[in-house]
Amino acid sequence: MTTTQTLFVSIASYRDPELIPTLRDMITMARDPQNLRITICWQHDNESLSLFTGTGMQLMASDDAADDPVWRFEWQQALITVVPVHYFHSRGACWARFIAERHYAGETFSLQIDSHCRFAGHWDHRMIEMLNGLRALSAKPVLSTYPPAYDPQEPDEKRSQFASRLIFREFSKEGLPMLSSTPLSSDTPVRGSYVAGGFIFADGSFVQQVANDPHIFFAGEEIAMAARAFTHGYDVYTPHQILLWHYYGRRKENKVWGDHSREAKSSGEIEMAWWERDALSKKRIRTLFGLEADPVDIGDYSLGNARSLREFERLTGIDVKRRAVLPEVIGADKRSVFLPHEWPDDALWAQRLVSPFGKSIKLNKTDISDAQATAAWWYLGVYSDNNRLLNERKFSREEIDAAMESADEGKMTLALDFTATPSETPSVVRLCPFNELSGWGAVVEQAW
Known part of the structure; x- marks a missing residue:
């Protein structure tokens, strides 16, 4: 007897006209759309079912309770849950992902993406097959990277056609490691150290063990989640094949930092301006890495106990407190992984670091x-x-x-x-x- 392998898809969508095209492409390109369980935190400017029913989605249930309204649809065999929230009530990307994750119901696998994506053929089957192929190397593998780019105004054949892996870029002014990417050429998935907020595929348990911290606004979320995932025992791998694309342009689209302005706060439309939430958010991330002189309580969103922060730093070649890295991290090869047999002792580590x-x-x-x-x-x-x-x-x-x-x-x-x-x-x-x-x-x- 074959057990059905379901896939929980978490999407944070902020006033995004690409949401419906993303859903359509995701479902159309899936091999087994009947196994998809999609949840969207839909941060909107006009709460209406018509955006979804107008595309052909069948409304299965609607709970319009004021505190937590939820709509449930079926579309081309996939099940879709929408949590509608007016955009003035948004608290940032990680908060929206947290809202979506609350609807996880024990699915076999989990996928976190943004609401502006396109998908390779049979992406669901290929992700599952690739993840399962890594179990001989890791008990808790994760697939993550920055997907290549697409532009909805251009034909499909103009989509970027190269895979990439995540690398260290620089330290932010708050002392947090920030990420970039570089092209990858490989016949198999490649061990990595970092996760990309717009593409994380793992076992369903990842959603519970490394849940999004709703108090993190945006910047710094990826390095925080990478450290938390590692210390909970997860190992990140970069897919060697293109599984989806991401729309990076979006210069004209509405953003939370444009809407949650000083004027919006003055008029009473929002409680906090975006930079106020961002400052509190970065204080939490600095606390996570032991950088904060006045640490805050981060509760359930702290590091795990399977491995230590020191081991994560040795893995990445980054010393967060010193704001320093091993030379190879910023050298020609842009290394992002140093395995245990390569870890220097503390004295040699300190000698080799550069800022x-x-x-x-x-x-x-x-x-x-x-x-x-x-x-x-x-x-x-x-x-x-x-x-x-x-x-x-x-x-x-x-x-x-x-x-x-x-x-x-x-x-x-x-x-x-x-x-x-x-x-x-x-x-x-x-x-x-x-x-x-x-x-x-x-x-x-x-x-x-």
Whole structure:
């Protein structure tokens, strides 16, 4: 007797015109749509069943209780649960995912995605097959990465056709590791360290053991969930095949940070502006990583006890408290996994760490313009508190001219990217022109 393997799909949708096309494509491209159990936290501006019934969905049940209304539909054999919420009541992406996860009912597998996706043929069967193929390597495997891009205004053949894996990009101003991606070429899934909020596929139990923290607004959610997943015993793998696509453009679409503004708070339409929720959110994430001087209670959304945060840092090559990484993390290969047999002892770990710094330095055009016409080149130095030189760079006259030409609102921008030892941090930047006839010109100085 074959047991039916159901798939719980969690979707957070914020005023997204791509929601219905995403649902249609998901169900159409599935091999077994009858096994899909889809739940959507639908953050809307006009609560109406017609958005769903107008597409052909059959309403099976409707509970319009004021505190927690729920609509249930059947569409092309798939079961769909919609939790409608006015967008002014939204508390961010992770809160919406948490609302959807409350409807998990013991399904075999779980998939977390955004509401702007397209799917490969038989994506459901392929995800299940790929995950099950990893069980010889891990008792609790997870598939996750940033899917390649699509644009709903372009034909399907123009979709991006390369897989990618997640890598460290930089530390945020709050000291949190932020992620990016790089192309992947492999014949099998590749071990990774990070999860992408827009694509997480795992056993259904993942929804319960690593549930979304509803108090995390948006930024930092991925590194927090990656650490929590690892410490709960999960191992992340990057799919070597394209299973779905993601719409990254969305420049004209409504966003919560546009709606939850100062004006909306002043008028009483929202309780908190988006940046207020974001600040509280990052305090929680900093608490999770032991960075917060005044930690908050994060309750059920803390680290697991199967493995430690120290082991997660060794896995990723990142030392969060020092804001430092192993050189290989930011080197040519952009490594994202260091397995236990490669972990250095504490002394060697500390010796090998480097702190990456990247910043766009903004300078007043008026401070540069007088010397611009006569300078042959420009010297830029970055110094620590004790005036130690951390990084220096020579800018050609052509580079400065290009920066001046593209200046915005009277400010020109120079990009810097360098590493230093974790014990030293940048304090001041000095830019000085050099003239072949008269020598060095006046120094322009500003705080880092």
